[in-house]
Structures are given as C-alpha cells and as structure tokens.
Amino acid sequence: MMNRVVLVGRLTKDPELRYTPNGVAVATFRLAVNRPFTNQQGENEADFINCIVWRRTAENVANYLKKGSLAGLEGRIQTRNFDGQDGKRVFMTEVVADNVQFLEPRSSQPDNSHPQTKQKQPVGAQPNTEEKDMEPIDISDDDLPF
Template sequence: MINRVVLVGRLTKDPELKYTPTGVAVANFTLAVNRPFSSQDGNREADFINCVIWRKPAENVANFLRKGSLAGVEGRINTRNYENQEGRRVYVTEVVADSVQFLEPRNSGGQQSGGSSYGEENNYNQNRKPNNNQNNNRQDDDPFAGGSQPIDISDDDLPF
C-alpha cells in the first residue's frame, strides 16, 4: 500500500507552533493549492489542505514561513477522530508532512521563506570562507580569460 502526498501551495496564515507536554514541537498550517482547471464560470479554485509537521522541522516551518509563503510539502494523509466538548465526534483529515521545502527566497515580495527545508541554503555561500587555493588562480590557468581574439575552431571540431 502507498500513502504519499506531494503538494505545492501557499500558506493561508502563519504556522501555529505548539509543544506537547513532553516537549515535542508540532506546527499546524493550511496550504492553499490551486486546482489545475477553472470552474464553469472561469474562476480558478483552490483546495485548502491542513498540514502538520513535527519536531525540528516544525520549528523551522514556524520560524521561516509566513502567510503567503510558497511551500512544497511531502508526507502522508492521516485521518483521526476525537470527541469535542459538546460530546460530538469530530473527524479530521490532514497531511502529516515528512518534509517541507521553502520554495522562495526569504525576502521575495515581502514573503518570508528559505531556499531549503531548513531555510539556511540562501546564507550558505555567503557564510563560507574562501578557499585560499581558489583565490590564487593565475590568469593563464583559464585559456579564455582576457581573450578578445577569436578562437580558431574548424568545422571538423564541432560535434554537429
């Protein structure tokens, strides 16, 4: 049996982060996913899908995603039920996310998200220390550097 879900959509509100009594983080959010077709009156419709994610990824979702953020969710469908305060049985269907991908740069259009599951990819290259060997490249190592002269290639050298 297979129970896998892959979604791409925008958050309808900021994620809600809570902690269980044992200290495990859990974040809930709703993803608006556009349908690939228009209704009879020509309007595009969307499905609003409840999602939940646990532990460290839940904290990352709460820290890096906001209302309107574009996100990709991979997980499984889960159904559960409970009895509410009025004594009625309530059924819940939601996506339990295994991973959430942040699909926009952090500051694009005022929406906040990162470039990866943990929102750190955008800063990765900026925080790396340069390799000294790479900074000492000689110009003659690159045969095309500073070359304003045409390159001599015959038609026999071309693969097409």
C-alpha cells in the first residue's frame, strides 16, 4: 500500500508553531494549491489543504515561511476525527509533511529579511488567529509517530 502526496502551493496564513508537553515542535499551516484547469467562468480555483509538520522542520517552517510563501512538500494523507465543541463528530483530512522545500529566496518575500522567533505555545492552547475553522490539536504521546 502507498500513501504519498506531493504539493506545491502558497501558505494562506502564517504557520502556527506549538509544542507537545514533551517539548516536540509541531507546526500547522494551510496550503493553497491551484487546480490545473479553470472553471466555467475562466477563473483558476484552488484547494486549501491543512498540513502538519513535526520537530526541527516545524521550527524551520514557522521561522522562515509566512503567509504567501511558496512551498513544496511531500508527505502522507492522514484522517482523524474528534468531538467538536458543539458535541458533533468532526472529521479532518490533512497532510503530514515529511519534507518541506522553501521555493522562494527570502529576499523575494517582503518583510522577511530575518526569521521571526515565534513564542512557544503548548499544543491544545487556543491560537491567536482570526480564522477559527481549524480545531486545536489534541495529541497524546501514544499518537506521535516516533
């Protein structure tokens, strides 16, 4: 069986970096990937794909990528479900990235002359974003892939 995915797209917002209780870095971000065709109005459409990356790569993504950055990644598709705040079962499909490539030099990205150090935020803490459609990650040590 094979579960591999390769994507190239732009981040829709700055990555969110958090840490598990054991100090393992995890970053989440959404990648807008253009479809290879246009709709009936002649417009390009995109798919918005939730992505997760772990450890050192997560810290690099959080420090060097931001909203609008062009990135390529390879990884695997993962599905999970949990009970939402309203008590209903929520199903999520996301890409767990093994490798992330930064596809633009930092000099071509505005206001990115040096990496921004992000504050450590524990996993499960509420992100300070206006977009609330992504639920916090609730991960036990038994769920971690290492």
